[in-house]
Amino acid sequence: MTTHDVREHVIGTADALFYGRGIQAVGMDVLKAESGVSLKRLYTLFPSKEAIVLAVLERRHALWSQGLETAIEAASSPRDRLLAVYDYLADWFCIDSFRGCGFINAFGELGAVSPSVADAVRSHKRSFQASLTRLVHDIGGSSELAAQLAILAEGAQTTAAISGTPEAAGQARRAAESLIALSDAGLREALAVTS
Amino acid sequence: MTTHDVREHVIGTADALFYGRGIQAVGMDVLKAESGVSLKRLYTLFPSKEAIVLAVLERRHALWSQGLETAIEAASSPRDRLLAVYDYLADWFCIDSFRGCGFINAFGELGAVSPSVADAVRSHKRSFQASLTRLVHDIGGSSELAAQLAILAEGAQTTAAISGTPEAAGQARRAAESLIALSDAGLREALAVTS
DNA sequence: GGCTGCTGAGAACGTCCGTTCTCAAGGCTG
DNA sequence: CAGCCTTGAGAACGGACGTTCTCAGCAGCC
Numbered sequence: 001m002t003t004h005d006v007r008e009h010v011i012g013t014a015d016a017l018f019y020g021r022g023i024q025a026v027g028m029d030v031l032k033a034e035s036g037v038s039l040k041r042l043y044t045l046f047p048s049k050e051a052i053v054l055a056v057l058e059r060r061h062a063l064w065s066q067g068l069e070t071a072i073e074a075a076s077s078p079r080d081r082l083l084a085v086y087d088y089l090a091d092w093f094c095i096d097s098f099r100g101c102g103f104i105n106a107f108g109e110l111g112a113v114s115p116s117v118a119d120a121v122r123s124h125k126r127s128f129q130a131s132l133t134r135l136v137h138d139i140g141g142s143s144e145l146a147a148q149l150a151i152l153a154e155g156a157q158t159t160a161a162i163s164g165t166p167e168a169a170g171q172a173r174r175a176a177e178s179l180i181a182l183s184d185a186g187l188r189e190a191l192a193v194t195s
Numbered sequence: 196m197t198t199h200d201v202r203e204h205v206i207g208t209a210d211a212l213f214y215g216r217g218i219q220a221v222g223m224d225v226l227k228a229e230s231g232v233s234l235k236r237l238y239t240l241f242p243s244k245e246a247i248v249l250a251v252l253e254r255r256h257a258l259w260s261q262g263l264e265t266a267i268e269a270a271s272s273p274r275d276r277l278l279a280v281y282d283y284l285a286d287w288f289c290i291d292s293f294r295g296c297g298f299i300n301a302f303g304e305l306g307a308v309s310p311s312v313a314d315a316v317r318s319h320k321r322s323f324q325a326s327l328t329r330l331v332h333d334i335g336g337s338s339e340l341a342a343q344l345a346i347l348a349e350g351a352q353t354t355a356a357i358s359g360t361p362e363a364a365g366q367a368r369r370a371a372e373s374l375i376a377l378s379d380a381g382l383r384e385a386l387a388v389t390s
Numbered sequence: 391g392g393c394t395g396c397t398g399a400g401a402a403c404g405t406c407c408g409t410t411c412t413c414a415a416g417g418c419t420g
Numbered sequence: 421c422a423g424c425c426t427t428g429a430g431a432a433c434g435g436a437c438g439t440t441c442t443c444a445g446c447a448g449c450c
Contacts, residue, residue, distance in 0.1 A: 020307060021307050021308065022303070022304060022305070022306075022307050022308055024219050024304070024407095025307065025308050027406070027407060027408080028407075028408060028409080029406090029407085029408095029430095032429095032430090038428060038429050038430070039408095039409080039410090039429080039430070040410090040411095040427080040428065040429065040430080041427085041428075041429085043408095043409070043410080044427090048408080048409085049407095049408065049409090099306075099307065100302070100303065103357075104299070104303060104353055104357070105303030105304075106303070107295070107303075107356070107357055108217070108295065108299060108300030108301070108302075108303035108304055109217060109219070109300075109303055109304040110217070111217075111294075111356075111357075112215065112216050112217050112220070112294060113216065113217055113220050121357055122357055122358070122359075125354075125357050125358070144366065144369070147362075147363070147366045148347075148366050148367070148369070148370035148373075150350070150354065151347055151350035151351055151354050151363055151366055151367050151370065152343075152346055152347060152350055152370070153350065154349070154350035154353045154354050155345070155346035155347055155348065155349035155350025155351070155353070156346055156350070157353075158299055158349045158350070158352075158353055159320075159345065159346050159349050161302070162298075162299070162302055162306075162316055162317055162320050163317070163320070164317075167342075168342070168346055171339065171342045171343050171346055172343070172346050174339070174343070175343035175346065175347070175370075175374060178343075178373070178374055178377050179370060179373055179374070181377075182373050182376075182377060219437095222436070222437060222438080223437080223438060223439080224400095224436090224437085224438095227399095227400090233398060233399045233400070234399080234400070234438095234439080234440090235397080235398060235399065235400080235440090235441095236397090236398075236399085238438095238439070238440080239397090243438080243439085244437095244438065244439090
């Protein structure tokens with residue numbers, strides 16, 4: 001068991017605990033008990049609890065981005081790659097332990113009190129929007145469309161979390177399909193006269 | 196200064212504090228200092244801090260719903276009434292103290308630890324979805340469209356909160372206009388063949 | 391006016407948090 | 421094998437939390 005392995009183990013345990021119960025609801029002694037790593041060692045591995053929180057967010061970002069990328073690459077057409085984002089969300093919402101976006105949760109809990117947490121959340125969301133923008137540009141869509149699709153994805157996450165059902169993913173996906181179809185067909189101007 | 200007035204004053208003060216700093220970040224002594232109401236009195240007015248949190252959520256729901264209703268009623272056509280929802284969001288996002296949806300924040304912070312808070316958040320969101328569904332039905336739209344527009348509104352709130360800019364409101368509004376136009380024109384079938 | 395009962399303020403309480411300290415055990419060096 | 425030095429565990433610490441207690445002040449009544 002190398003130091004690095006223990007570190008990763010602690011981060012993984014902390015991730016599950018923080019995500020499942022809320023960050024402030026998990027004390028260092030609980031993390032000690034669940035990870036089997038003594039307090040002394042925890043504090044030699046990390047300078048503070050906040051550092052653990054940041055490491056957890058980093059890991060969560062890496063896993064999430066990697067999973068998303070894998071889902072995207074599995075699709076064949078540019079349009080399917082874009083829609084794969086929502087299928088990825090749908091799969092995620094169905095997991096038992098799903099409790100919303102960990103970044104949004106962390107932001108609500110600590111965003112006003114810890115600037116570094118707020119920054120980590122912001123950069124995660126920026127990264128997601130960048131991925132989406134790239135996919136949208138691949139089908140010739142505008143940045144505006146990318147922003148709209150990102151808003152749908154964000155809304156699906158919070159809606160699924162609060163309602164406790166995964167159906168928001170399908171609704172967001174169908175909404176995205178509509179917006180993409182509109183953009184594809186270049187029908188926005190044509191429809192504008194009817195509204 | 197009646198008991199009722201003091202109660203309302205405490206709830207208002209607590210709302211501002213909880214929303215601005217996070218619920219767990221505000222202790223009872225801070226609430227005492229900011230409201231000018233002694234701890235003894237606070238605990239005669241409310242049985243616990245959690246009761247104050249619930250009262251705050253109730254008040255926030257009342258104010259928010261009332262503001263939304265006012266914004267809706269000010270619009271003249273059914274379509275404008277529906278889009279007024281997003282203009283209401285836009286105005287809200289521009290307020291300096293905007294820090295996201297207080298209910299989403301509370302859910303992320305306490306949803307896993309306090310079932311009553313989770314319930315309050317769920318019923319607020321259900322109420323919002325019900326309002327939206329009513330407005331959508333008034334223009335002949337489906338429940339599916341209402342769900343999609345709700346997701347857009349949710350996404351706009353978290354996006355605006357995390358990004359720190361109000362532009363998500365406009366993006367969500369334009370996305371909503373697109374979805375409504377598609378629904379209005381009954382063009383979904385026509386477009387399906389092009390996708 | 392003196393006694394009584396109630397309300398007020400905030401000191402005090404127990405608990406739990408994040409963090410540090412003590413000290414015992416073990417491995418490497420000579 | 422003796423000495424030392426690193427590392428381990430978890431008891432201990434200071435502070436902050438939510439909640440309760442004490443007691444001074446002040447009505448109202450005899």
